[in-house]
Amino acid sequence: MPDSTRPSTTRSDDSPDIHYRPLPPLKLALARTLHATGLSAVGRRMQRLFKGPHIRVINCHELLPSAAHNFDEQVRFYAQHYAPVGPQELDDFHAGRWNAKRPGLIITFDDGWQCQARYAPPILERHGFVGWFFIPVGFVEEPHARFVRQHMRGGDLNPMTWDDLRRLSRKHVIGGHTYSHLELPAGTSQAVLQHELVDSKRRLESELDREITSFAWVRGRECDYGPEASQVIARAGYRHVFLTTSGVLHRGDSLLKIPRTNIEARYPPWLVTYALNGIPDLLGRSRRRRIEHILDQRDVPIFPRSTQSPLA
Numbered sequence: 001m002p003d004s005t006r007p008s009t010t011r012s013d014d015s016p017d018i019h020y021r022p023l024p025p026l027k028l029a030l031a032r033t034l035h036a037t038g039l040s041a042v043g044r045r046m047q048r049l050f051k052g053p054h055i056r057v058i059n060c061h062e063l064l065p066s067a068a069h070n071f072d073e074q075v076r077f078y079a080q081h082y083a084p085v086g087p088q089e090l091d092d093f094h095a096g097r098w099n100a101k102r103p104g105l106i107i108t109f110d111d112g113w114q115c116q117a118r119y120a121p122p123i124l125e126r127h128g129f130v131g132w133f134f135i136p137v138g139f140v141e142e143p144h145a146r147f148v149r150q151h152m153r154g155g156d157l158n159p160m161t162w163d164d165l166r167r168l169s170r171k172h173v174i175g176g177h178t179y180s181h182l183e184l185p186a187g188t189s190q191a192v193l194q195h196e197l198v199d200s201k202r203r204l205e206s207e208l209d210r211e212i213t214s215f216a217w218v219r220g221r222e223c224d225y226g227p228e229a230s231q232v233i234a235r236a237g238y239r240h241v242f243l244t245t246s247g248v249l250h251r252g253d254s255l256l257k258i259p260r261t262n263i264e265a266r267y268p269p270w271l272v273t274y275a276l277n278g279i280p281d282l283l284g285r286s287r288r289r290r291i292e293h294i295l296d297q298r299d300v301p302i303f304p305r306s307t308q309s310p311l312a
């Protein structure tokens with residue numbers, strides 16, 4: 001992987017156009033040092049020894065032409081150290097039937113930008129990976145709506161079309177990401193949950209003529225997750241549900257709370273190896289536990305109160 005594309009920004013959540021902030025200088029220095037000394041690679045290998053069989057999930061967003069070569073090198077690296085995981089392998093791992101010698105890896109893309117449909121498939125397929133693409137259905141359905149325009153930046157960063165998704169779904173996984181890219185905190189009303197989680201799933205299934213079983217929550221703060229939404233997600237038939245907190249999936253872990261590690265296509269090798277060395281998993285552990293506690297709450301009454309959308 002070329003080391004020339006130093007990122008000046010990162011995201012604090014999974015939205016493509018807001019909340020960029022500079023990486024803390026201390027973190028950058030640590031990532032560079034751990035990479036240069038080989039300690040990040042040691043950390044990654046130690047996970048194989050001490051964490052046992054596990055699957056890591058990566059999430060990214062834009063894949064602009066300027067980052068395509070870098071992403072190709074990233075996926076080449078992944079192919080050398082991880083085993084590709086699709087839905088069947090994920091289910092088999094969970095059931096104890098998948099025993100690859102290397103840790104598993106799932107590569108996911110959020111938000112359904114056209115650049116993902118254009119540039120990701122040939123790179124993923126060249127290295128034997130299946131891409132998992134999480135789509136806010138409203139971006140496809142109403143590309144001129146205000147809640148979509150707030151996210152769009154034109155060109156490659158326009159939403160995919162239904163034709164893009166139909167082509168993509170032939171070899172890759174399409175999953176839900178709400179209808180309007182909406183956080184679903186505690187107290188979200190039944191009507192909003194029905195629209196964002198159930199109706200949007202049916203719309204994807206109708207257009208793509210296949211069952212949609214995967215879903216990724218929007219953003220990654222504790223306040224973005226609610227127990228009512230968690231219940232509706234499970235009842236709606238989503239079986240593979242992804243969070244946005246760093247960690248790995250062990251055998252026996254719930255497939256309704258799969259952690260994801262953010263590694264953007266433009267990230268240089270030293271930042272990739274840092275993200276995979278186990279330290280971000282440790283740093284995010286307490287937040288991940290608190291989110292899991294929220295999602296584990298059961299029998300929460302679903303209030304009629306409407307949730308105010310921050311995108312509205």
Ligand SMILES: [Zn+2]
Nearest residue numbers: 014015110111
């Ligand atoms: Zn998103």
